[in-house]
Amino acid sequence: MLNVLREKRNSLALSFVSGYADALFFIQLGGLFVGLVTGNVVLIGLGLVGDEKGGLRGLQVLTFPLFMLGAGVAACIVARINPLERATFWTVILAAVLMASAAFFALFNGPTSACALVTVTAMGMLTGINRLDTRLGPPFSLMTGNIAGLAIGVARRLIGYSEKPEEWGQSLTSIVLVCGFVLGCAAGALAQVTVGVAGMLVPALILVLLGLFYAPNKAAK
Template structure:
């Protein structure tokens, strides 16, 4: 268990960051996902039929190009910066700066809440893309639907007496770890929104700095 946690540490922390940012802004703005693009599609649909959550649909639509911009920036860094581990480092640093900028805008009341949210969207786009481009970061941290489906499959198999192979058990354990990280992040983001508001984005910004500093080629090799 401890070895698995060490091997999936990056993904666990990033799952926490993802849940934290999504929960904080969803509550703060009354209905907006900064990392879950699918969620914004659902909310746009609600807006089209006059649902009370639809008032943000203009902002929700804006998240798409900005999320893609963040993902594109990560892809450019991977092309420009070698080796890949260094590109990953700078991607996380820049994403962390976007989170910190969002928090500072809120702290000093220098911009609207929508600007804070959209800065975070760019950062989340970068993180989601770099996870796909650098597999040594660990398993996907943002695919909670897939992780939960995997857990359901594992639970159903156990109910009928199927014995998981070691690699299947490892996948199930990874899914458990990531779901726990994401849920913990959601709880943390909700608490931060109630207590300090968008200024709470300083925590995931700091976490990204820590992940970047301690991410190295040797750690990446061990995580394979």
């Protein structure tokens, strides 16, 4: 088990951070995704028909350009810094700094909306570098696909299908990603009710550790 966690630690850390940040700010603001920004499209639609969860339309719209800005920053870092592992390190560390900044803004009574938008930018950077450096692991924010992969693995087990090594690896990755995201959501919700946005120091610390001990996986085929 320890070997498995060591091999999948990048995926586990990133999925945990994604779930943590999304849950914390969704509860804090009453309806805003900072990582799964496509979910904000649904919330904007709810706002158009008067649902209370769509009451943050301005913030929800702003998540799109800021998320794209974060991904663009990741692309610029990769283009300017070599080798790729070093670019990944600095991207992850910068994302950690942004999340820590959001926490400190909250500690000094900064507006929660600003904290959320800073975190959106950080999540854009993480999603961007995850796409640019395939050795960081498979996409951690595509929970629909990851849950589908988990379901496929479970179904194969139930019918007695013997998975090939690469198929088992895919199923294992789906398990790690889904579990990491769910655990992150639970931790983020707990942080919100105990310390509020200051709890963003936790994912910031996780990202610092991820950057310091970044171990590239084999590139995806």
